[in-house]
Amino acid sequence: MNPIPILKTDSQAVNQAFRIAIGDIFSNISPLKRGILEEEEPCLLAGMFFRYNHCFTRDISINCWNGASLFLPDICKNSMRSVLESCDDLVLPGQGNGEYWDSISWIIGTWEHFLLTDDEDFLRESYAISKSFMAYMEETHLGENGLFKGPSFINDGPASFPDAYVAGCSKLDWMLTDKMQNIQCLSTNCLYYAAYITLSKMNRVLFQEADPQALAKAAELKDRINDCFWSQELGRYTYIESDLQKCDRQEAMGLALAILYGIADQEKVESIYANVVTTPWGIASIYPVYERYQEGEHDQENFGRTCGTIWPQVNAFWAQAALAHEKTEIFDHEFNCLTQSAVTHEQFLELYHPITGARYGGMQEAMGSLKHMGDETMIVEWDSRPRQTWAATAYLRMNFFGIAGMRIDELQLSFSPYLPEGINAYSLRELTWGNKQLDISIRGQGGHIQSIQINGETKNSIKREASGHFEIEIELAK
Template sequence: MTDAGRIGRRGFLTLAGAAGVAGAGAVPAAADPQPAEPGPGSRPSTPDRVVYTLPALEFADPARQRLFGDQYESALTDVVGMNTVYAERATYDPARLLSYPPGTFVRAGGGYPAPQRWTRDAAVNAWNAVSLLGPPVGRNTLLSVVDRTDGGLVVQQDNQWWDQIVWVLGAHHHWLVTGDAEFLARAHEIGVATLAARKAQNFSAAHGLFTGPSFMNDGIAGYPEPPWQPGVKSSFVLDYPLTHELMCLSTNCLYHGAYTALAEMADALGKDGRAHLADAARLRTAINRSLWRPDAGTYGYFLHGDGSLDVSQEGAGLAFAILSGVAGPAQITRLLSTVHWEPHGIVNSWPHFARFDDAKPGRHNVVVWPMVHSFFGEALARAGRAELFGRALTNLAELVAATDGGFYEIYDSKTGAVQGGWQTGGSGEPEQFTSQPDQAWSASGYLRMVFAGLFGLTFTADGLRLAPCLPPGWGPVTLRGLRYRAATLDITLRGSGSRVVSCTVDGLPAAATLHPNLTGSHEIRLTLAAP
């Protein structure tokens, strides 16, 4: 990708005419094509005119800069330059909550027709990177999938109900990043209403687990037989009998994370979050009782409605078991020692279901979805596994570099080629699908591995905790110009590993946690060692 194709490195992406906020590299955003009449939740204040700040990633080693730094620039271009678009009010703001300005949100990708009002994509992109890089855009992206009903605000109640709960985690993260008290109150209201609806309709009291398909798999290629069965002429999971009864690892781990997130949000609002914590504890127990496989040292994929366990490996499920706190330390050690890697990364599910093979991999089976791989990459960093984390980030950087910086939806796990995978289609026979280009969550997933994995940016109610994971030989590396609330940070990592040996802020020894009220520009240096 040429320099002309990159977006505002070290600068701001701003609305045209915003004074005093744009530095070198400023890029004007699209103007609002209709009057920006204020509505409920509209916040046309000056800070909202600063849409994005784009920190630079700088490796001292030129070869690493070419591989990781160039793909980082491509990821910023994908999210900011290609997929940040105007939010038509009639489609994306039915609850009248979006802010105009900026009047933009992040769509799912460049290969899909409009509209793209999709809960999972919105929540994942905000959670991955958008809320950090552009808080007003992250806020709009999250609120673009909220509806206003007679009972109040709730995440849109479409037929992919299992997507709704990831919104709570994206919203919780947005509050931790921004400290936005107004958003916190609204997000808590929306999250409580959404979780209550799902518990009333999609909870199995007999198993103590939530029912429905898995986080990633809205396509039937993501499931073995049964619930797949021949003769059904559809790719959509719910068109197959019994799929609504599945109890999946990834989805239940997300519910556990949502309960703990709502408890923390409640506490911050002066409300009682103990019931959420109790629900989380019961759900964690049920997941480990029903889905943990002590004989194999890993988790199964899902329970059938009759309680029998499918023992396939689910990449997103293993990642969320670690990231949501479902898996304990001993379980994490075991599952990371037994997890199956394909040559180009962690796949969606493994092994091949009977109707697929290396020549015709299933669309949601043995293929690399960069978004799933990125969650697993962060989980490796969270577990302190620097060498494995380096492998994961290298896998994705090499896939993207091979397509000249293009972030596609799916890649072949054996060859690394762009691959849409095979799935039962409208004919009732396996059909090869397309891997869509300019996929936002593939790019934001790469950014997640840089921000949350490599630099260990861990946002809490008490501030920004730095818990980096630096593979051997990768340092020094700097993230320059990172905006955290009212502060601008240059963070440099040296050494290798995940244990912070020393931390200095502006040359003075300090803890590796930054106060949320920090202001101004600061230079932070961390030296790392193996645990």
């Protein structure tokens, strides 16, 4: 384990929220023997709730992606290996509980782990698995229209989908219907696009050349996403493509990935920001709420578990996408909301109420044992689980890759920092990148670099092959 990052700013709330994030992450480290792990190894579990007592493919992939690999390299690698399973003589990322559709995130998680750790041995191992996995998913889940089938990235319950897909279903059986098997969602297809791009990058590092086949497939998928999901009328991407029922609701993770990975051109990006709807506590995972959660006894203050509610890991991706396009007011809002939530609740909860910011698990169809009351599917309020790892690493993402502005690729680390309103001094120390130790000090306001020095030399990059200790001092101006 590397040193634990230490953050000190002139904002007491930010300092406290960062400490809470680190604490929540470490509270979820536990021995685990799963997947291809031959003996118990320390792993990063999904959360404190007893049913979250393993890693889950999408959770650990996002946790590595969010920056946990910087200071937990071995634990994150153990965790990524713990979700691998044998399938048809192949070793593939697990599809626990039948949730196959976003397990492709493992490819991106392993790449991000390499970028943050320099672990080329694990990259080589994961590349072989990733190639086989993508071929398997193409064979089993690629539709005739060129889009991948499967529900929405992260949104893993019936509350994520319109009535036409989940009517009469419980939390346990909603994904088993033919309707759900053939659904195609924005975020999931953006994730596959990112995976193709990632495969080419892996190939370039390991074999010194890009993968033209992966890039060609990425280009084809990008065209299909823009053709099928972009709505000129709405000025943004829609959510679901399907012969059964299309859905034009706003899907935040899909929008964020489309922006971050360049699926949306600049004109589309500006249109998205002009037309997107947010709540007092940030952008909701899916918006607006489905009417079934606000009918009758379910009043207008209720929201679905994954529609209308705030999921921090989604907000972190959205915030980073906004900052990449200098939408600083959006980043500030998301960062301040998550800071306040952590300080108020003294932990990073799973999800929050979009209007009040309260701990709130949202409305959703009950588990199978409580499924029916008479002839109607029972809708109940769920809990927001405590000390959720990907909510805590979401805050690290906003700090490492947002405020500190760390830009890491296969060649180097550079900086594009930004200090939100209310922060004028920001010191991030004891940060490890491969065999390099980083101490980052940022002063000023805004996001325009006035001066930057690395170990006293005016420059804005550290080569991957470098080693040793690096003092990075940055002065910003609006």
